[in-house]
Amino acid sequence: MKILIVEDELDLQESIREYLTMQGYLVETASNFQQGLYKISSHIYQCILLDIGLPEGNGLELLKTVKETKSNAGVIILSAKNSIEDRVKGLELGADDYVSKPFHLSELNARIFALLRRKTSDGEPFLQFGEIKLSQKQKRVFVHENPIELTEKEFTLLEYFIINKGLVLTKVAIAEHGWGDEFDQVDNYDFIYTHIKNLRKKLIQAGSEDYIRTIYGMGYRFTA
Amino acid sequence: MRLIQKTSIYFLLAMVPIMAGGGLYFFIYFDKALRHDVDEELVFDKMHWQDFLKKKNPKNKPFELYSPEILIYKTPKSLDKHPILRDTIIFQEYEHEYDPYRELSQVLPVGKDHYYILIRKSLLEKRKLARHITEIMGWVLISVFMVTILLNWIINKRIWAPFYLTLFKLKKLNLQHIEVFKLERNSIKEFKDLNQALDLMASQIQKDFKTLKEFTEDAAHEMQTPLSIAQNKLEILLQDPELKESQIQPIIQSSEALNRLNRLNTSLLLMAKIDNSQFMAEKALSINPVLEKYLLLFQEFIIDKSLEVKKTKVDDFLLIINPLLADTLISNLLGNAIKYNIQNGLIEIETRKDSMIIKNQSLEGEIDPKKIFKRFHKTGNYPNGNSNGLGLSIIKKITDTHHLNLYYSYQEGMHTFRIQNENP
Numbered sequence: 001m002k003i004l005i006v007e008d009e010l011d012l013q014e015s016i017r018e019y020l021t022m023q024g025y026l027v028e029t030a031s032n033f034q035q036g037l038y039k040i041s042s043h044i045y046q047c048i049l050l051d052i053g054l055p056e057g058n059g060l061e062l063l064k065t066v067k068e069t070k071s072n073a074g075v076i077i078l079s080a081k082n083s084i085e086d087r088v089k090g091l092e093l094g095a096d097d098y099v100s101k102p103f104h105l106s107e108l109n110a111r112i113f114a115l116l117r118r119k120t121s122d123g124e125p126f127l128q129f130g131e132i133k134l135s136q137k138q139k140r141v142f143v144h145e146n147p148i149e150l151t152e153k154e155f156t157l158l159e160y161f162i163i164n165k166g167l168v169l170t171k172v173a174i175a176e177h178g179w180g181d182e183f184d185q186v187d188n189y190d191f192i193y194t195h196i197k198n199l200r201k202k203l204i205q206a207g208s209e210d211y212i213r214t215i216y217g218m219g220y221r222f223t224a
Numbered sequence: 225m226r227l228i229q230k231t232s233i234y235f236l237l238a239m240v241p242i243m244a245g246g247g248l249y250f251f252i253y254f255d256k257a258l259r260h261d262v263d264e265e266l267v268f269d270k271m272h273w274q275d276f277l278k279k280k281n282p283k284n285k286p287f288e289l290y291s292p293e294i295l296i297y298k299t300p301k302s303l304d305k306h307p308i309l310r311d312t313i314i315f316q317e318y319e320h321e322y323d324p325y326r327e328l329s330q331v332l333p334v335g336k337d338h339y340y341i342l343i344r345k346s347l348l349e350k351r352k353l354a355r356h357i358t359e360i361m362g363w364v365l366i367s368v369f370m371v372t373i374l375l376n377w378i379i380n381k382r383i384w385a386p387f388y389l390t391l392f393k394l395k396k397l398n399l400q401h402i403e404v405f406k407l408e409r410n411s412i413k414e415f416k417d418l419n420q421a422l423d424l425m426a427s428q429i430q431k432d433f434k435t436l437k438e439f440t441e442d443a444a445h446e447m448q449t450p451l452s453i454a455q456n457k458l459e460i461l462l463q464d465p466e467l468k469e470s471q472i473q474p475i476i477q478s479s480e481a482l483n484r485l486n487r488l489n490t491s492l493l494l495m496a497k498i499d500n501s502q503f504m505a506e507k508a509l510s511i512n513p514v515l516e517k518y519l520l521l522f523q524e525f526i527i528d529k530s531l532e533v534k535k536t537k538v539d540d541f542l543l544i545i546n547p548l549l550a551d552t553l554i555s556n557l558l559g560n561a562i563k564y565n566i567q568n569g570l571i572e573i574e575t576r577k578d579s580m581i582i583k584n585q586s587l588e589g590e591i592d593p594k595k596i597f598k599r600f601h602k603t604g605n606y607p608n609g610n611s612n613g614l615g616l617s618i619i620k621k622i623t624d625t626h627h628l629n630l631y632y633s634y635q636e637g638m639h640t641f642r643i644q645n646e647n648p
Contacts, residue, residue, distance in 0.1 A: 009449055009452075009453065012452055012453050015453070016456070018460050080448045080452075101452040102451045102455045102456070103455075104455070105456050105459045170459075170462075172480055173459075182518075182559070191525065215472055216469065218472075218476040218477070219472070
C-alpha cells in the first residue's frame with residue numbers, strides 16, 4: 001500500500017510519515033505543488049493525503065490532476081481551514097474524505113484504513129486481531145468464530161482499537177472518533193470509560209484475551 | 225428636554241418680565257403725559273376765566289359761579305402766587321361712584337378784589353384712553369413676542385435639522401455595517417466640523433474593527449498548524465515502546481492541554497467568522513428538527529445520566545438562520561443542559577412561534593446574569609475542568625447577530641435560557 005503525503009509543513013509531514021510507516025505503509029512525500037504534481041503523474045498510489053493550502057498553487061488543482069489522470073487513488077484532504085466551502089468544493093472535485101487540522105494521527109490512520117477498504121473491494125472481508133474477527137460490512141464481531149452482541153459504539157471502539165493496534169490512544173482521540181463533534185458539547189470522559197469497560201467485559205466473557213490496556217485512566221492501548 | 229424647548233423656555237422667562245415692565249412703563253408714561261395735558265388745559269381755562277373777570281365784568285359787580293366743575297367767588301384770602309394742582313375724587317350722584325378728577329385752585333387778583341377760582345376736569349376719559357393705548361401696545365408686544373417665538377422655533381428646527389440627521393445616523397450605527405455611515409455635507413461651520421470629526425472617527429473605528437476581526441481570524445488560522453505539529457509529535461512520542469508509564473502520563477496530559485487549546489481556538493475562530501458575517505441566511509428555518517437531531521445525537525449522554533427530557537411544542541420555532549449556526553446554537557444549549565445536569569435530572573424544552581426555552585437542573589446555583597454571557601467566564605466549582613467558558617459566548621454572539629434576545633434566569637432550581645425573536 002503506497003501513500004503520498006502532499007504537505008508543505010515539514011514537521012507535520014514527517015509525523016504523518018512516521019506514524020503511517022509504523023503502520024506498515026509505504027510512504028512518500030511531496031512538499032510543494034511541483035513535487036506533488038510530478039509524483040502524482042509518475043507513480044501509482046493507493047491513497048493521497050493532500051494539504052489544500054499549499055503555498056504555490058491551490059491543493060485543489062492537484063486534486064483535479066489526480067482525477068484527470070484517472071488514478072484510482074483515494075484522496076483525503078488535509079485542511080487548516082475548517083470551512084464548509086472548502087469541504088464541499090473538495091468533495092465535489094472527487095476527494096474521498098476530509099480531515100481538518102489539527103487531527104489525531106490515530107484518526108487519520110482510521111480514515112486511511114476505511115478508505116483503502118472501500119477502494120480495494122477484493123481485500124479481506126474481516127478485520128482480525130488474534131481470536132477477534134470483525135466484519136465491517138455486516139457490523140458483526142466474532143470471538144473464536146462465535147458472534148458476540150456489541151452496541152454500535154462498542155463496535156466503533158473495537159474497530160478503532162484494531163486499526164490502531166499496538167498504539168497508545170488518548171481518551172480525547174477515542175472520544176472524538178466515537179462521538180465526533182457532539183462530544184465537544186458534553187465533555188464527559190467517564191462516559192468512554194463505561195463503554196470501554198463494557199466492551200472489555202463482553203470480549204473476555206466470549207473467551208477473548210484482555211487486549212485493552214489502560215494507561216492511568218488517560219488513554220488506552222490495544223495490544224497482545 | 226430638547227434643545228429647542230430649552231431655548232424657548234429661557235426666551236419666555238426672559239421676555240415675560242421685559243414685557244410686563246414695558247407694559248407698566250407705557251401705562252405710567254401715558255398717564256403722566258395725559259395728566260400734563262389736563263394740567264395745561266386747566267391753566268389755560270383759568271387764564272380765560274381771569275380774562276373774563278377782568279374784561280367782561282368791567283362794572284366790577286361781584287361775580288359768583290357754583291357748578292360741579294367750576295367754582296368762582298370773591299374771597300378775602302390772600303393771593304396765591306401759583307395755581308395749586310391736585311388729584312381728587314368726586315362722588316357722582318347719578319352713577320353712584322367716585323370718579324377721578326384733576327383740579328386747579330388759586331386765589332387771583334381781579335382789579336382790587338381777590339377771587340377764589342377752582343376748576344375741575346374729569347380724568348375718567350383720559351384714564352380710559354391711557355388704558356386703551358396701553359392695551360393696544362400690550363397686544364402688539366404680545367403678537368411680536370409670539371411671532372418671535374414661532375420664528376425662533378422654525379429657524380431652530382431648520383438649522384438643527386442636519387444635526388438631528390447626524391444624530392439619527394449615529395444612533396443607528398452598527399459596527400458590522402459601519403461602511404454605510406456617510407454624513408451629509410452642511411453649510412453651518414460647526415456642524416460641518418462635527419460631521420467631519422465624526423466621519424474621521426467612524427472610518428478610523430471601522431478600520432480598527434476590520435483589522436481586529438481579520439486579525440482574530442488570521443491568528444486563529446495560523447495557530448492551527450503549530451497546534452497540529454505539537455499534537456502529532458506528542459502522538460508519535462507516545463508510541464515509543466521504551467517509554468515508561470510515568471513518562472506516558474505527562475505526554476498525554478500535554479496532549480489534552482493542546483486539545484483544549486485547539487477547542488478554544490476553534491471557538492474563537494467560529495466567533496470571528498460570525499463577526500465577519502460569513503454565515504449568511506435568507507430562508508426561515510424551523511428549529512424543532514434541529515432540536516430533535518441533537519436530542520438523538522446526545523441520546524447516549526442523556527441515557528447515561530438518566531435525564532428526563534420534557535418537550536412542549538406550542539408551535540415550531542422559526543428563525544432566519546444559517547443551518548450551521550442553528551446546529552451550533554442548539555448543540556451548545558443542549559450540550560450545556562446535559563453537561564451541567566445532575567444524575568436523574570430534568571431538561572425542559574418549550575418552543576413557540578417566536579421563542580424557545582431550555583431549562584435544566586444543575587449542581588450549580590444561580591449564575592450572575594451579568595457575567596454569564598461573558599467570554600471565559602467559568603462557574604468555578606464544576607468538576608469537569610474542560611469547559612473553556614466560550615459556549616455561552618458563542619450562543620450570545622449568534623443571538624446578537626440574528627436580532628434575537630437571549631435571557632437567562634434561575635427559577636426553582638432550574639437554569640432557564642430563553643431565546644426570543646424580536647421580529648418574527
